[in-house]
Amino acid sequence: MNAARPSSHPRRVFVIGATGTIGRATVRALIQAGHDVVCFVRPRAGVGGALAPDDSTKLLEGASLRFGDVTDAGSLARDGFRGERFDALVSCMASRTGAPRDAWAVDHAAHVTALAAAKAAGVSHMVLLSAICVQKPLLAFQRAKLAFEAALIESGVAYSIVRPTAFFKSLSGQIERLKQGKPFLMFGDGELTACKPISDDDLGRYLAECLDNENRRNRILPIGGPGEAVTPKQQGEHLFALLDQPPRFRRVPVALLDAIIAVLGTLGRAFPPVAEKAELARIGRYYATESMLVFDPATGRYDAAATPSAGSETLFDFYARLIKGEAKIDRGDHAVF
Numbered sequence: 001m002n003a004a005r006p007s008s009h010p011r012r013v014f015v016i017g018a019t020g021t022i023g024r025a026t027v028r029a030l031i032q033a034g035h036d037v038v039c040f041v042r043p044r045a046g047v048g049g050a051l052a053p054d055d056s057t058k059l060l061e062g063a064s065l066r067f068g069d070v071t072d073a074g075s076l077a078r079d080g081f082r083g084e085r086f087d088a089l090v091s092c093m094a095s096r097t098g099a100p101r102d103a104w105a106v107d108h109a110a111h112v113t114a115l116a117a118a119k120a121a122g123v124s125h126m127v128l129l130s131a132i133c134v135q136k137p138l139l140a141f142q143r144a145k146l147a148f149e150a151a152l153i154e155s156g157v158a159y160s161i162v163r164p165t166a167f168f169k170s171l172s173g174q175i176e177r178l179k180q181g182k183p184f185l186m187f188g189d190g191e192l193t194a195c196k197p198i199s200d201d202d203l204g205r206y207l208a209e210c211l212d213n214e215n216r217r218n219r220i221l222p223i224g225g226p227g228e229a230v231t232p233k234q235q236g237e238h239l240f241a242l243l244d245q246p247p248r249f250r251r252v253p254v255a256l257l258d259a260i261i262a263v264l265g266t267l268g269r270a271f272p273p274v275a276e277k278a279e280l281a282r283i284g285r286y287y288a289t290e291s292m293l294v295f296d297p298a299t300g301r302y303d304a305a306a307t308p309s310a311g312s313e314t315l316f317d318f319y320a321r322l323i324k325g326e327a328k329i330d331r332g333d334h335a336v337f
């Protein structure tokens with residue numbers, strides 16, 4: 001793994017969303033670069049609240065941890081910033097479910113609250129982990145993210161809005177199935193979409209380096225990993241080759257998702273919890289049919305060549321390490337988005 005470059009100007013950095021997949025990688029990179037890192041963390045963090053304060057402290061070694069509630073302005077000021085000065089706010093925070101209510105509460109409202117508290121603490125630059133899919137917003141969580149992006153751009157604080165393509169964890173969910181001799185599942189012919197996946201550490205370094213890199217200031221930054229764009233079918237073929245198994249695919253029609261969405265959508269009008277399930281099915285459909293590449297509105301097409309690359313680890317390198325047992329997947333509640 002490449003180390004992050006030492007910063008030419010180490011800063012005091014306040015991090016939110018530090019306990020997530022990309023948050024952890026970003027904290028590692030910020031510390032390697034020599035920044036003074038303070039993470040504001042929930043007392044019960046991680047998937048399902050599995051991390052007690054001591055667990056989070058071990059996970060984020062090298063950073064100072066403060067515990068409180070980022071959705072509460074009082075807690076942010078009292079438990080988080082504590083009246084101290086900071087140079088930068090880095091956020092890898094995102095709704096763990098993507099359900100509309102949580103997305104608006106976390107991806108939008110909590111970010112607005114955190115940015116106001118950060119400004120009061122002297123912060124002059126915010127680095128925000130967003131998502132490439134907001135360029136074609138059809139889902140509630142995408143609209144919530146875009147609303148905060150707009151608020152940040154308007155805020156007067158310098159911004160680096162990083163919109164990555166797909167994460168490795170979202171493309172690694174089928175390995176156990178294949179090891180059990182089951183076929184690789186893909187929507188349509190497995191070539192409806194493509195993406196340029198980026199590793200957690202490559203993305204963490206990219207986010208950390210936004211603090212020093214003037215070219216990444218006041219910019220929206222779509223970013224993918226190294227190499228060519230890959231389709232789901234290519235992912236399956238590569239996994240079968242690594243497992244030394246003959247390729248077996250099962251095509252799932254997108255119409256199946258449409259039927260599920262229609263049923264859940266209708267039921268959801270009477271039963272609100274079902275409406276959330278309908279939104280999750282819409283999220284699934286989105287990723288089954290939309291590529292994680294830069295979208296050209298003029299042509300209405302996704303453009304792999306126009307999607308910038310960073311870092312060194314490819315998805316296929318990661319698959320090889322996973323199969324050898326040298327890497328593991330950090331899958332959250334919903335690893336698809």
Ligand SMILES: NC(=O)c1ccc[n+]([C@@H]2O[C@H](COP(=O)([O-])OP(=O)(O)OC[C@H]3O[C@@H](n4cnc5c(N)ncnc54)[C@H](OP(=O)(O)O)[C@@H]3O)[C@@H](O)[C@H]2O)c1
Pocket residue numbers: 016017018019020021022023041042044045046047070071092093094095096106129130131132163164165166167168170332333335336337
């Ligand atoms: N998966 C993909 O392929 C992909 C691709 C591009 C972009 N993205 C974007 O990347 C982001 C997800 O990154 P990730 O996988 O690193 O996320 P993750 O592992 O789900 O972590 C989410 C972080 O946000 C924090 N958080 C969530 N709700 C919170 C709340 N109410 N209060 C305080 N903290 C809260 C979590 O804290 P706790 O530990 O306390 O829960 C955690 O630190 C999303 O914005 C997604 O759209 C994903």
